[in-house]
Amino acid sequence: MISTLLVANRGEIACRIFRTCADLGIRTVAIHSDADEGALHTRVADTAVRLPGAAPAETYLRGDLIVKAALAAGADAVHPGYGFLSENADFARAVRDAGLVWIGPPPGAIEAMASKTRAKELMGLAPLDAHDVSPADLPVLVKAAAGGGGRGMRVVRDLAALPGALEDARAEAASAFGDGEVFVEPYLENGRHVEVQVLADSHGTVWTLGTRDCSLQRRHQKVIEEAPAPGLPPALTEQLYALAERATRAVSYEGAGTVEFLVADGRAHFLEMNTRLQVEHPVTEAVFGVDLVAEQIRVAEGHALPAEQPAAHGHAVEARLYAEDPARGWAPQTGTLHRFTVPDGVRLDTGCADGDTIGVHYDPMLAKVVAHAPTRTEAVRRLAGALERTALHGPVTNRDLLVRSLRHPEFTEARMDTGFYDRHLTALTEPAPDPYAPLAAALADAHGRSRFGGWRNVPSGPQVKRYERAGEEHEVAYRHTRTGLAADGVRVVQAAPHLVVLEVDGVRRKFEIARYGDQVHVNATALTALPRFPDPATEHAPGSLLAPMPGTVVRVAEGLSEGTEVKAGQPLIWLEAMKMEHRITAPTNGTLTALPAAVGRQVEMGALLAVVEAVRPS
Known part of the structure; x- marks a missing residue:
């Protein structure tokens, strides 16, 4: 029996595994990089072991250090989570060779499916x-x-x-x-990404725990997942189950795994087998009423699965909340997560809490929010409503995109495919600012203050404040009167530092306000308070290429130096941040006049990377 378990991972999945361990009475050990010293997964574990450094290659990808940490902390088992070393056969062997229990499939099964080319050959x-x-x-x-x-x-x-x-x-x-x-x-365009959850023991039993649809993706990474996959013909579903079981038995698999397919033209095309727990496993847990992490642990302890697998009930939908800006090429975002509160009635799996810092070193996913209901329609509506009411104060996130996606006709009618965001991203990211949010922010800030320290019986001009939202500037005006604050076109019912109530055309609206420095959150609208006079030091020369995200310069085009002639669209610099690579290209034909970017340099968003002086017309 396992008594102490180390999770060879971080963030949300580490916290999720610790939750099951607590239910089972198993002590927990976290590992953390220097960047994660104060992270939530480190705080909630019974014991934590430091891995010196910040980059994944120095920390969470160092199998030798992780095995040493497990032994030093007195762990008798290791769970790899997902990502990092979860599908590394050598790490699995190292864990076993150290006398520890490996919560996962045998190393041979991982090896057989680790290479997508070998996996395809295995499937013919x-x-x-x-x-x-x-x-x-x-x-x-x-x-x-x-x-x-x-x-x-x-x-x-x-x-x-x-x-x-x-x-x-x-x-x-x-x-x-x-x-x-x-x-x-x-490349099969407009197909659906459908997968089958499998669970197998060492006694020959294989469960196929339903299908999941993961078609809504950005950069080939899943964004919204659901179970079961809607609208599949029964014969196709049975074919998916049969193929998934065939792949599982072909490698004598044990534990939880996922077999992925692309469904197009009514046929299932095998993609790969993921020999680990998937990010989207909670939707399967909700529908089948199982704890897949608990089952992984029981299988690793040698227990047999019941011959009859559990029955499915209802529908579940999961959305991944990312610290990213979908309107700017899904650019990762960093900063302090001041407040993160999700309404009751949905499941929240997260590795973040109020006050945590979202850094540049790891995946930008903040959390997964899951809704379960008797029908798909109810589950989708519940999830969209919960996300809409979620308080997210801090970096830009994809929350608004998720809400709009869940309410898009293609999704509500289950007509989505992997090309969904290629077709609809522009419309889904169109700014839709609340027209009264800037005024509410200004009134909250002005509460209790007046231009002259008190109302005077002398007419005075309106007070003006400026805010920026999604790259657009908004200017609002208000007045101090004998009865309080006033503004044209509305009736100010209440104005306090954290709550403003306005009446517009007879309808009252409430605005909750939170301020962190120059960042102001008004309900779901994020604003930046602008200074009265712009700072000239923040301006850049024409042709300046600025970092669109915080990250690390991983490549500079060969032969590039000051004085090099470049062409519009030519890749110049590659930035990597939070598991994403972004190319910086020349904006025009011209000459490179500055190149402060260098391989290995870490940069903040907005940092100057290069300057291209445009060719002047003759």
């Missing part, structure tokens, strides 16, 4: 030969053999772009996974 499939790709094969997908989470993937629609895509994918795969092997497969 074969990738395309990159040298033989013809225009008739397009579009194709270049994919990292050892990858996941959208890393090392490139869609190619033009044959001339294939060599560059292969080079970029290899470089990203080598950086992310230590393995630059890539392969090419047909």
Whole structure:
């Protein structure tokens, strides 16, 4: 029996595993980098062990240090969570060789499915030969053999772009996974990403715990998932179960795993098998009433699964909250999470709490919010409503996008596919600011103060304040009167530092206000209070290329230096942050006049990376 368990991971999944351990009476051990010293997963564990450094390669990817930490803390088992070393067969062997229980499949099963090319061969499939790709094969997908989470993937629609895509994918795969092997497969557009949750023991029992639809994705990373996958014909569902069981038995699998497919033209196309717990496992838990982490632990202890698997009930939908700006290329965001409160009635899996700092080193996911209900319609409505009422004060997030996605007709009618955001991102990220939010912020700030320290029986001009929201400036005016604050077009019913009530055309509206420095949150609207006079020091020369996100410079184009002639759209610099790689390209034809960016340099958002002086017309 396992008594003490170390989670070889961080954040949300570590906290989620610790919760089950507490229910089972198992003591817990956290590991943490220097950047995570005060993180929630470190705070909630019974014991914590420091891994010196901040970068994943120095900490959460150091299997040798993690095994030492487990032994030093008196753990007798290791759970890898997902990501990092969760699908690393050598790490699994190292854990077992140290006399510890590995909460996962046998190393041989991980190895068999670790390479997507070998997994396809195991299922009787074969990738395309990159040298033989013809225009008739397009579009194709270049994919990292050892990858996941959208890393090392490139869609190619033009044959001339294939060599560059292969080079970029290899470089990203080598950086992310230590393995630059890539392969090419047909890219099935407008298909649905459907997967089957499996659970197997060492006694020959395999459960296929339903389907999940994970079609709503950005950068090949899932955003919204649900169970069961809606609208699948019964025959196709049975085929998915049969293929998933076949893959599971082919490698003598034990524990929880997921077999992924792309469903297109009424057929199931095998993608891969993930030999670990998936991020989206809570929707399966909700529908089947099981705790998959508890089952993983029981299987690892040698217990047999019941012959009859549990029955499904209702529908569950999960949304991933990210600290990112979908309107700016999904750019990761950093900063202090001042407040994070989710309404009752939904499940929250998170690794963050009020006051935590969202840094540059790790994935930008803040939390998963899950709704379960008797029907899909009820579950979707419940989740959208909960997200809309969630208080999120701090970095920009994808919360508004999630709410709009859940209420989009294609999603509510279950007509979505993997091209959903390609088609609708612009409309889903159109700014929709509350027109009265800036006024409410100004009135809350002005409460109890007047221009002259008190009302005077002398007419005076209105007070003016400026706020920025989603790149747009808003100017509002208000007045101090004998009866209090006033503004044109509305009746100010109440004005206090944290609550403003306005009456517009006979309808009263409440605005809750929170302020953190120059950042102001009015209900779900985030504003930045602007100074009366702009600071000239913040202005940059024309042609300046600024970091769109905080991150690390991982590549600079070969041969690039001051004086180099560049062409519009030419890739110059590659930034990596929170598991995402972003290319900085030349905005115009011109000459590179400054290049402060250097490989390995960490930069904040808005930092100057390069300056391109445009070619002057003759």
